[in-house]
Amino acid sequence: MANDQVLVLNVSYEPVILIHWHRAICLVMAEKVTVEAVEDGRALRSATAEFPYPAVVRLRRYVPATRASSLGCSRRSVLRRDGFLCAYRASSPVCATRAASVDHVVPRSRGGGDEPTNLVAACVPCNQLKANRTLRELGWSLHRVDPAHAMPLFDLEDVPVAWRPFLPVAA
Numbered sequence: 001m002a003n004d005q006v007l008v009l010n011v012s013y014e015p016v017i018l019i020h021w022h023r024a025i026c027l028v029m030a031e032k033v034t035v036e037a038v039e040d041g042r043a044l045r046s047a048t049a050e051f052p053y054p055a056v057v058r059l060r061r062y063v064p065a066t067r068a069s070s071l072g073c074s075r076r077s078v079l080r081r082d083g084f085l086c087a088y089r090a091s092s093p094v095c096a097t098r099a100a101s102v103d104h105v106v107p108r109s110r111g112g113g114d115e116p117t118n119l120v121a122a123c124v125p126c127n128q129l130k131a132n133r134t135l136r137e138l139g140w141s142l143h144r145v146d147p148a149h150a151m152p153l154f155d156l157e158d159v160p161v162a163w164r165p166f167l168p169v170a171a
């Protein structure tokens with residue numbers, strides 16, 4: 001399976017986020033990360049050189065998890081973390097359950113950030129109905145556990161072999 005995502009670890013080897021390999025190469029060239037593991041049998045070729053494909057990179061400086069979104073928190077990783085189920089399904093009257101969008105729990109216009117802990121999977125009707133309001137204003141709650149406690153987002157069955165030594169063992 002071709003995998004375009006690279007696992008980013010914090011200085012402390014704690015999994016932080018997934019990023020596209022384009023972004024990972026930028027971080028390697030900027031010397032912001034070191035390559036911890038490469039994907040066997042896969043290489044990136046330029047006109048003059050060949051590089052191993054990074055599978056896992058580690059930050060050289062500690063980045064708080066709440067700021068890790070500056071490294072690129074993909075929409076897909078949020079949807080996968082939440083199992084493609086709308087986070088508002090127990091409380092919203094219009095919920096379609098199957099999530100196809102990502103919503104800011106605290107809207108950006110109200111000071112909410114792009115950190116993974118403020119992002120949840122949401123169905124389109126809920127996302128549109130919620131708009132720029134807070135859960136409190138709507139009387140809604142999150143169906144699932146608070147995303148602040150739901151990181152990281154890995155399904156060990158489904159991750160590249162090169163990542164496995166770096167991920168917590170699933171319970």
Ligand SMILES: [Zn+2]
Nearest residue numbers: 086095123126
């Ligand atoms: Zn919904």
